[in-house]
Amino acid sequence: MPAGPHLLYIGLLCLELAGCAPSASVAHEGKEMQEDGITRGVTIGSYTYTDAPVDARIGRHLYRIPANYFYDQMGPTFQGDVSLRMQWPDLTPMPPGQTQQQTMSEFMKAVNYDIRYVDRVDVRESMRRAYSNWTMPKDSLAYRNPEDRLDLRIPQPEAMGLVRYDVDPALAEQYAKEWEVKKGRPYAPVIGVRKDWYIARDETGEVVTFIRCDTDEKTDGLVVQGRDLVPSENPKDRVAQCNHLMIFPEESLSVSIGYARVVLPDWQRFEDALRDLLGRTRVD
Secondary structure, three states, X not given: OOOOHHHHHHHHHHHHHHOOOOOOOOEEEEOOOOHHHOXXXXXXXXXXXXXXXXXXXXXXXXXXXXXHHEOOOOOOOOOOOEEEEEEOOOOEOOOOOHHHHOOHHHHHOEEEEEEEEOOOOOHHHHHHXXXXXXOXXXXXOHHHOOOOOHHHEEEOOOEOOEEEEEEOHHHHHHHHHHHHHHHOOOOOOOOOOOEEXXXXXXXXXXXXXXXXXXXXXXXXOEEEEOOEEEEOOOOOOEOOEEEEEEEEOOOOEEEEEEEEHHHHHXXXXXXXXXXXXXXXXXXX
8 A cells, every 4th residue: 555645754754763764784683691681682783772671760769671661772861851662552662672673563553651750849730730721821812712721621421431522612613703803814723733632530530641632533544453553545644643641649750651543542551551660660
C-alpha cells in the first residue's frame, strides 16, 4: 500500500528525531556481557547500548532502571529529566540499540513517558490546572472557551473505564458569536486543534487521569490488526495521537504519556506498566 502524506511526514520526523532508518554503523551484539547487571548489549558505531541498570532520581526517591527503558536508551538527561519508552502491545522496552535503527512499525508502537516531580504546588492542583484553563483571566472571553474547560463540557456514558467529555454545542455557538462581536470577523476554529477529552477519577472523585486525543470526527490513519498497527485504506488519513496525563499523588509525580489514538483502549495498561516498573526499580 502506498504511503500517504501523514506517513511520509511521520517518516521524515522519525528519520530526523528518532533514527528510524537503519544506522550506517554496523551493530555488534555482545552475547556474553554479564558485568554490572548487563544481560544484553549492542555496539553501534562507538557506543555500546545495554540493559544495565541506570540510577535516576525522581522526586524523593532513587530508581535503578534498565538503560533500554529510557527514551534514548542511555539514561536521564544531563538535567536529570526522565523520559521512558515502552512498546505496544507487550509494554516492554526495545532491545538495546534498537531505537537507533527502528522500523516505522516500531516507531508507531512507541508509548512514551515523561515523568516530573511536582513540588511547587500540590500535584492534584497541577492536574486541576490542566483541564481548567486557569491561566486565562476569569473575566476574559478566552476563559469561557468551552473547548478548554472540563466544567463546560458534557459527560458521556462511561466506556473503556473512562468518561468522555464533549464540547457543548450551545456554548460553542455562544462563544463563536461573542468572539465575532469582539474581533469583528467570523470565528474560525483552527483545524486540528479540537480534542476529545477523557477522564478517570479516584474513589474521592478527584481527576487522576486526563487524556486529550485528536478528534475522532476524522478517520484515523492507523488500524489495529492483531499485534500490529497498519495504515488505513485511505492514504490521506492522518495518524491521530493522544496525550495522556496521570498523577501519582502519594509521590507527587506527574506523568505525560504519548501514543497513537488507536491504542487508547489500553490506557489503563499503560498506567499499570509504569507503576510496576517504578515499584520494582525503586531503591530508596
